[in-house]
Amino acid sequence: MRERPLSPHLQIYKPQLTSVMSILHRITGGALAVGTLLVVWGLAAGAAGEHAWSVFSAFCHSSLGLLMLFGWSVALYYHLCNGVRHLIWDSVRLLDIPGAYRAGYAVLIGTAFLTLFTWWKVLS
Amino acid sequence: MSGDKSASRHWTQERLTSLANIPLMLWLVWSVVRLLPLSYGEFVEWLREPLHAGLMIASLISVFYHTTLGAQVIAEDYIHDHAKLKTTLAVLRLYFGVAGLIGVISVLKVAL
Numbered sequence: 001m002r003e004r005p006l007s008p009h010l011q012i013y014k015p016q017l018t019s020v021m022s023i024l025h026r027i028t029g030g031a032l033a034v035g036t037l038l039v040v041w042g043l044a045a046g047a048a049g050e051h052a053w054s055v056f057s058a059f060c061h062s063s064l065g066l067l068m069l070f071g072w073s074v075a076l077y078y079h080l081c082n083g084v085r086h087l088i089w090d091s092v093r094l095l096d097i098p099g100a101y102r103a104g105y106a107v108l109i110g111t112a113f114l115t116l117f118t119w120w121k122v123l124s
Numbered sequence: 125m126s127g128d129k130s131a132s133r134h135w136t137q138e139r140l141t142s143l144a145n146i147p148l149m150l151w152l153v154w155s156v157v158r159l160l161p162l163s164y165g166e167f168v169e170w171l172r173e174p175l176h177a178g179l180m181i182a183s184l185i186s187v188f189y190h191t192t193l194g195a196q197v198i199a200e201d202y203i204h205d206h207a208k209l210k211t212t213l214a215v216l217r218l219y220f221g222v223a224g225l226i227g228v229i230s231v232l233k234v235a236l
Binding site: 033060 | 139142143145146149150152153154156157158159160164167168171180184187188191194195198220223224226227229230231233234
């Protein structure tokens with residue numbers, strides 16, 4: 001059988017801010033589903049007693065723990081800011097291409113600001 | 125897969141939980157990061173404040189509800205077999221339901 005022509009798929013398109021931010025919303029959502037379990041671990045450890053808490057606390061202060069917490073905060077701030085962008089779209093605003101881009105840049109700036117502010121406060 | 129009514133209910137619930145999550149999650153990240161250097165005693169004292177315990181329980185309910193709704197959307201996009209999808213959705217609900225429940229019970233155990 002002769003090979004049939006295929007319609008262009010993902011790999012043929014140049015990534016755009018809008019499409020990349022869209023898939024990032026899903027990826028951060030998935031990451032948060034896992035990362036927020038850290039909070040549950042912390043609460044359960046707190047309820048279990050001092051030893052369990054010290055194990056949790058030691059993990060949070062390890063490089064892997066800090067990296068996970070930092071990643072969790074970035075993912076959360078991004079998903080939150082971009083979620084607001086979605087809510088604005090739901091209200092039938094900023095739906096044109098320039099609007100979607102402007103709101104997209106605002107989300108990136110907001111995420112960076114919130115993340116840096118949070119960790120600057122921790123470290124100072 | 126889902127009927128009109130359940131689809132529109134999903135849409136509304138996703139948005140309601142996302143609105144609730146805006147203040148709750150800003151508070152949660154801030155609290156988690158602030159709690160990092162605390163000792164066990166300080167953590168317990170912090171969680172015993174009724175405001176903190178209440179906000180933590182509200183956060184857990186809202187965030188895991190929203191997580192379940194989001195996970196459902198992803199599952200529906202990638203799993204096309206009806207029976208497999210049904211099982212997956214049941215597992216996701218159970219998984220995040222139990223996670224949220226463990227969190228809430230833990231808060232109550234410390235706070236009460």
